[in-house]
Amino acid sequence: MKKDINVLIVEDETLVSDMIRGTLKEINYNVVGRAVNGYQAVEMTQKLNPDVILMDIKLPDISGIDATKMIYEKRPTPIVMLSAYYNQELLESASESGAGGYLIKPASHSEMERTITITIDRFQETMKLxxxxxxxxxxxxxxxxxxxxxxxxxxxxxxxxxxxxxxxxxxxxxxxxxxxxxxxxxxxxxxxxxxxxxxxxxxxxxxxxxxxxxxxxxxxxxxxxxxxxxxxxxxxxxxxxxxxxxxxxxxxxxxxxxxxxxxxxxxxxxxxxxxxxxxxxxxxxxxxxxxxxxxxxxxxxxxxxxxxxxxxxxxxxxxxxxxxxxxxxxxxxxxxxxxxxxxxxxxxxxxxxxxxxxxxx
Incomplete structure (x- = not known):
């Protein structure tokens, strides 16, 4: 079932991106691509139509929060925000931008699987409403x-x-x-x-x-x-x-x-x-x-x-x-x-x- 869920990774650091890709592979998610900045994430979302996006909050061009807002304007998609540390203010900003989940890097297999599942379910309910x-x-x-x-x-x-x-x-x-x-x-x-x-x-x-x-x-x-x-x-x-x-x-x-x-x-x-x-x-x-x-x-x-x-x-x-x-x-x-x-x-x-x-x- 999870093999049918396509994930877009938005992460500028190759090592971190590879770790996320490996974790997703081990829990049977399909990675369809990787974007290294916010504008590329917006563009790839339009082309690839992923089921969920794992978005780093800190990107080289624009923030993950701004990229999330742009994605929601063009093609609303379930988004899990990634951060190296917990910050309540950032969490609230991410939620307001449209992100449905929040993960601290590196995330465990169970944390990632649970957060992705909850984010997709929450997104679907929000879209229905x-x-x-x-x-x-x-x-x-x-x-x-x-x-x-x-x-x-x-x-x-x-x-x-x-x-x-x-x-x-x-x-x-x-x-x-x-x-x-x-x-x-x-x-x-x-x-x-x-x-x-x-x-x-x-x-x-x-x-x-x-x-x-x-x-x-x-x-x-x-x-x-x-x-x-x-x-x-x-x-x-x-x-x-x-x-x-x-x-x-x-x-x-x-x-x-x-x-x-x-x-x-x-x-x-x-x-x-x-x-x-x-x-x-x-x-x-x-x-x-x-x-x-x-x-x-x-x-x-x-x-x-x-x-x-x-x-x-x-x-x-x-x-x-x-x-x-x-x-x-x-x-x-x-x-x-x-x-x-x-x-x-x-x-x-x-x-x-x-x-x-x-x-x-």
């Missing part, structure tokens, strides 16, 4: 206008109705009230999803699995969207057998059904069909929600479940969406040990599948 934070920031910038839009829309409807209600016919008032209700319901679902997602990110929302009846959950959500479906003359068919049960968190599965059924109605034309089915296997259940709607483009299919991308597609009656519902579905399915996927054909329809542990065993 950095990516997660970047994705969240991008996600919130994407979704912020989706939160404002329905508020502006509702405010606009209320303003017009307040000022001109005496001039409108009953039919016009009814139509505007219906549009206002649709906007409110869409906004309410967005807020529900956003609250669920934020609670999950902060660790406040835990999966509490138990045996749940999928037929009952399907019926509950069909009733929830019955009026929406009737307005578009869409038939929702529940083909799940009453006896089929899953072992999963009830609220999470309920949210998955709610979002997928809502999506199917949104992207199905007037007079279309939505079918909810479940296939019981030996150890799991595959749930499918099918619609014969407009389908999903290849471009949007690639980013359906990605938090850092906005999947833009307008519903068949002009409904707007944020894509948050599908992101939430993916996280909830995975929290319950399953996976979610999609099959679609543009202009013909879409089927979302997800699997859960069987509760019938």
């Amino acid at each position: 950095k990516k997660l934070n970047e994705d969240k920031d991008k996600f919130f910038s994407i979704i912020s206008h989706d939160i404002k839009n329905p508020l502006f829309s509702m405010n606009g409807y209320l303003g017009i109705m307040t000022e001109y209600i005496d001039k409108f016919s009953k039919e016009k008032i009814k139509d505007m009230t219906l549009n206002l209700k649709k906007t409110y319901e869409s906004f309410e679902r967005l807020i529900d999803n956003l609250l669920s997602w934020s609670r999950m990110q902060t660790g406040m929302l835990k999966s509490i699995p138990k045996t749940i009846n999928l037929y009952d959950i399907a019926i509950k959500n069909i009733k929830l969207f019955q009026q929406n479906a009737e307005q578009k003359e869409i038939l929702i068919q529940n083909e799940i057998e009453n006896k089929i049960e899953a072992y999963a968190d009830y609220n999470m599965v309920d949210t998955i059904f709610r979002n997928l059924i809502s999506n199917s109605i949104k992207f199905t034309n007037k007079g279309g069909t939505v079918k909810i089915s479940a296939l019981l296997n030996k150890n799991d259940i595959i749930i499918s929600i099918y619609d014969n709607g407009i389908g999903i483009s290849e471009k949007n299919l690639k980013i359906l479940f990605k938090i850092d991308s906005k999947c833009t597609q307008t519903g068949t009656s002009g409904e707007k969406g944020t894509g948050l519902g599908l992101i939430l579905c993916k996280e909830f399915v995975e929290r319950n040990g399953g996976r979610i996927w999609c099959e679609t054909e543009l202009g013909k329809g879409t089927t979302f599948y997800f699997n859960l542990k069987s509760g019938n065993n």
Whole structure:
């Protein structure tokens, strides 16, 4: 395993470099090169893409700390700083520059192996956290206008109705009230999803699995969207057998059904069909929600479940969406040990599948 880890040594003294190389060889690390100064270290990092760098803190041109900063700007890499003596101030400076480990030369085999392992693990966790934070920031910038839009829309409807209600016919008032209700319901679902997602990110929302009846959950959500479906003359068919049960968190599965059924109605034309089915296997259940709607483009299919991308597609009656519902579905399915996927054909329809542990065993 360690043979797959490539190490770049940055050390200007040949004797010391050879000692480090020998130690690395004895503990089965692969040395891909040696740089004798800071600028060369930056250049070789770009060319060799090492898995970890052992960087002398004192170099002939620039300090190892400055070289580390330059490397982090161009290609972040796990770095272990090397020094001939312990210095708390240097240690803090090295850490601030991006170095994840610190070794006093000469280091023993066990010290070097342990420090390299910890540095790589710490680096990977830091990069994951950095990516997660970047994705969240991008996600919130994407979704912020989706939160404002329905508020502006509702405010606009209320303003017009307040000022001109005496001039409108009953039919016009009814139509505007219906549009206002649709906007409110869409906004309410967005807020529900956003609250669920934020609670999950902060660790406040835990999966509490138990045996749940999928037929009952399907019926509950069909009733929830019955009026929406009737307005578009869409038939929702529940083909799940009453006896089929899953072992999963009830609220999470309920949210998955709610979002997928809502999506199917949104992207199905007037007079279309939505079918909810479940296939019981030996150890799991595959749930499918099918619609014969407009389908999903290849471009949007690639980013359906990605938090850092906005999947833009307008519903068949002009409904707007944020894509948050599908992101939430993916996280909830995975929290319950399953996976979610999609099959679609543009202009013909879409089927979302997800699997859960069987509760019938």
